[in-house]
Amino acid sequence: MDRVKVLEVKQSVFANNDEQAKTLREDLKKRGIFLLNLMSSPGAGKTTTLTRTIEALRGKVKIGVMEADIDSDVDAKTIAETGAKAIQLHTGGMCHLDAAMTRQGLEGLGEEDVELAILENVGNLVCPAEFDTGAVKNAMILSVPEGDDKPLKYPLMFSVCDIVLINKTDVLPYFDFDMEQCRKNIALRNPNACVIPICAKTGEGMEEWFRWLEREVASWRS
């Protein structure tokens, strides 16, 4: 495997982020690229979910992945092993990505052969929710071990997401996690969010997620 490309992305201090995000989204529309912003706590299963998604959509959708991290290139290497186009973004200690940083990432990734660009944001339920990256849709993964009360504690994250994947359903028997209560807590913050329980490890529920993503990409590119 080739060495993974690592890009140091810099925050644009003076920029109007909302304006930059809007412009980026318009540019992506023209170029037929769907950008998904994927967020979660550390260790909720973003990379495993992405790996399975790349495998499932192979031959159907051309995927490029930007792995944002404070440090390390563990995740980008894992993604690159699937054969998908991948780049590691280092945020220089920043806890989130804004639209300018995302644009730098997309330029680093290269738009050739990319129909679906996925930004794996920094593992954090607070700051990434505050910055529009320019993504067409926001997705988040909440994992069972984190607990069903997270929508009460991190309201903004759940408010800005179009879809919430509840991952690690295979360990439901070992945790005090009430799926119905979790759905209610999410609905309190965002009644329109699509909620899909999944297990990236065993594949449970993943088909519904793949179909959602394919549908959204097709609709954006049509």
Next chain:
Amino acid sequence: MDRVKVLEVKQSVFANNDEQAKTLREDLKKRGIFLLNLMSSPGAGKTTTLTRTIEALRGKVKIGVMEADIDSDVDAKTIAETGAKAIQLHTGGMCHLDAAMTRQGLEGLGEEDVELAILENVGNLVCPAEFDTGAVKNAMILSVPEGDDKPLKYPLMFSVCDIVLINKTDVLPYFDFDMEQCRKNIALRNPNACVIPICAKTGEGMEEWFRWLEREVASWRS
């Protein structure tokens, strides 16, 4: 149960945080109060660990708890049910607490009958690590479901912590978590960190944590 006191804490924009943290620590030393800053990802088990700690140290150490959250008072209510002095701090969307916010919290909590003040920081592995709260010691909880690679991805958090509790050891059989690899990854970032595997739910390893905490409090107050 009485209603939990909720305090909106405000960041001091112009302050030199390091200086304020140093002054707060000196003030705490004079007043014989040990301040512990407890950090982790969302859902790693901070509140459950605290509940067990309060129960174990009852009659030995007088504990007061500051629960910092973006929103909700779920955790402060849980702590108040143990009978410990507790206050809920709302950060107004802020992803961390600085020394000025912590001082406001301590004033809100009230120092009477407090020998050990515990700040349960916002669930986040990035931002809280960047701000000295004035705490005497920093502790963090890494939970097994998050994975053993977290010290590689969130280096600063592991660098600033005096002690790392590896929680939820009861679910080790269900996750790909290598305890020895995790210890090595932590040591890479911080060879001096004390590492204790625990299960707050079953009590495994908790005695070692209680002893560490009692020892540190006694040493600070002597």
